[in-house]
Amino acid sequence: MASTTVHVAGWTNCQFFRKAKSVIQGLSLLYPRDIAVEIHEYPDRESFRTWLFEHRESFGEDASSHRSSPFCWKGENDFIGGCDDTIEWAREFTSAVAGPAPAVATNGVLNGSGGMVDDGFYGQKPSQHGFDYDLIVIGGGSGGLAMGKKAAKLGAEVCLMDFVKPSPAGSTWGLGGTCVNVGCIPKKLYHTAALLAEGVGDAVDYGWKAADKGMVDWATLRLNVQRHIKSLNFGYRTQLSKIKNESEGKVDYKNGLAVIKDAHTVEYTNKRGKVATTTAARILVSVGGRPKPLDCPGGELAISSDDIFSLEEAPGKTLVVGGGYVALECAGFLAGLGYEVTVLVRSILLRGFDRECVDRVQRSLEQAGVSLRIGVLPESLEKGADGKITVQTSQGALEGFDTVLAATGRAPDTAALGLDDLGVEKKPNGKVASTHEQTNVPNVYTIGDCTFDSYLELTPVAIQAGELLAERLYGGAGAGGGAAAAGDHLGAVHDALVDKEEALREEAPQCLPGRAQLLRAPALVELRLEHV
Template identity: 50%
Template sequence: MPPVENTAVVEEPRKYDYDLIVVGGGSGGLAASKRAADLGAKVAVFDFVKPTPIGTTWGLGGTCVNVGCVPKKLMHHGALLKQHINDAKSYGWKVGEKETHVWGELVEKVQNHIGSQNFGFRVSLREKSVQYHNAYATFVDQHTVNAVDKRGREKTYTSENFIIAVGMRPNYPDIPGAKEYAITSDDIFSLGYAPGKTVVVGASYISLECGGFLKGLGFDVTIMVRSILLRGFDQECAERVGDYMKEEGIEFMRGFVPTKITQIEPGTPPKLKIEAKNTKTGEMVEIECNTVLFAIGRTACTESLNLEKIGVQVNPKTAKIVVSEAEQSSVENIYAIGDVIEGKLELTPVAIQAGQLLANRLFGNSATLMDYVNVPTTVFTPLEYGCCGYSEEEAREKFGKDNIDVFHNLFQPLEWVVSEKPGACYAKLVCKIDDNRIVGYHVVAPNAGEMTQGFALALRLGAKKEDFDALNGIHPTNAEVFTMLDITKSSGKELVASGCGGGA
């Protein structure tokens, strides 16, 4: 009897250990790794958190989950509850004359939630057969990384493709006492004691958000600002955010930079002294406080990856990786996503979507690229600021100052009427004159994030001003103001806040 022919397909051995190695376990890296695994790729994730100068560290999930969006939003909500308690009194609720806040209880709840998410990420990677390595990976060549774990053990791994998604970490100024006595947003959400009187240094959204919720939780807050608020955002809206925060009792020191921090007394919290200088007048001031929080920008975590050795182009000023529109670096098999790439938005949902789209292109025969323009975002300050598309300044620069008009108005939320809350909210649509298309949406109001998410779809689909005008408003809501904006900046007409979200 003739022998039976073996028709089984023999797979060729893999040339590399993995089809894809993702360096960085934040939101973008996790999204890319799981999508690649779904598409049949053999994937590994390397993630290692270097402690902050005061020793803070965290688990899998990156900045957003551990020391960014998630704990920030929870503490922001905790601060808003104090406003709601005050409002409740105007609505007939009988509450205690003096409410107290226990910092430690909030921190514990926040950290418990973060811990559950850290665990959930590890489980989801395991379910997707993505190998997770709690180790610091650096490049040996374009297909090899050397990984060192927390015990100092080293091992090399190879991969056909790499995605760098290491994110960014906060900057410290080069002044005496900065790293010894100050903290950053990497520390505040797990701080083991109430921060007390706090000086927040910086004018970024991180600075204003942290200063905002700390004030709302009952702490004395001063924000030290070198120049403008919320650089890169619409400046008219940025100043309205700042004005509202001043009404809430936050002190702004405009034009000052810190020069030295010293500890007067140790403790939890300690007693500190921060010295500062006015950049225009040279005036020197000293402030005694308990906590100094730096929010003066962030630097991409690329310095120790050996990228120069393998030819990956990095902007020396920002430490960010230069990539193509397809997130490809100067080395063809090495890609980058998220905060670490040059010239793109530093937002968690952007990193997630970019990572998923990149995995689709690498392993799913897709050609779809990430849209980095029509991206909604919100600054979670005491009065939130939501936006999508171009700021007024950017639109005038890109499309021509004579080709832009702005429809805007002030409005008073109906909920503020009974509590007689001072101030006003603001709505703005930036419109191209030649085709009437809306290229910028901006709102400074409670729940701005929820409003912005829906309206962002209109911008993405190319909505025109007449589309907004034809939309029926939901009355009485804040969002309905965008269906009836009829005052243009070019008209010079004075803005007067109307009630009921801009309605009758």
């Protein structure tokens, strides 16, 4: 499908304009290769109507009588209509992209969805195809675990390889991927700690005489969070070992760094440096991504979200670099825990998010004491004899930081996998190109944050993509891939663009079209779906 530019014109305080704008912006996030957005926003009703009455005749007869905000069209002058018409158009577009009917896998080919080809191994067991396993999964994050477990429960013999390369600061972790170890789970636990601090501040008014906010005991918080994460790591290992007793399939776990040697062979190196190889009919690449390093002199002094949750010492006075949700979530809970926080933002906060919600997020962070420096970039970092870090910026020096946290985006961890030698197509940003999770090498598949298959980089999307792919390859039938799954879980289109990570991670399996509700907590702002 060729890219379509959808235009939404209206005046700022019109609720119907904001609603239509949010729907189309949300659609462009779900289908970035198919939908582009241009917003024509006027400060008041009068200026919008002046524009409208001057231009509506050029959009055809249906548009000539349109008098209200919003006024929406696609392409040059293909009139859509007002708010309700635009939402209906978005629903029809979503249905067209997802396909008129569920796709059904026959001999490994998705009929009715197009693009997926027979890899030659549908319905075969190791005794038939001659390889050690039916499937090798490279990457033990949410998507890889979901695919491996589902395939094994459907009778496949699976080898799951996972190895955490230490971050530049030396941080490592266990089985489960980013979300469990250095993402969703620890972030929410630290956020909860920050919320408790806010509650302590109000407790005296509710009769709690011993309430004293004080300073958080970082060592205790860190220890208990890491204990909880390790219990989850252990749980995943236990789940894998139990599958053999519950089905005809199995999952063999290998804690080794994998390199693909050919279309069926994977070499892996364990933590002691021992190298081994194994083979499979199919290979799944689900290695996720890692934070981008800070690209300036002294950038190695900065840590990332891979490190913040396991710091041995309290972060102290912290500088956060970045304006995305990872940066702002970290800044929020650190401020809530009582640390002085400054954030450097290149241009705007939360690019691509609903601007009304972003404005409220910004106000809440500022009320919590976070210093936001918009339009300021770091140029160099230098550590002094006292251990404090001085940051030279585009607007002068900032001094006295104990910690600098870089949160400027993530990159797929695909460079050293051997995909280039195998001829697997990758995009310029390193993401693996695929159609319905299948690469241009038919028996090599990919899911999660490392793929370019119209994905939102979210845990439930990767899980759903993995389970659906397992159904298609080993269960005899299945639905569309990750992008379609995201569209299905979102319902038709949300009435408002909400924080994608928070809303989908928690609400995706059941959510209905809803509205964004800001949960006001000075320590950190989260946006969730309120069911309607």
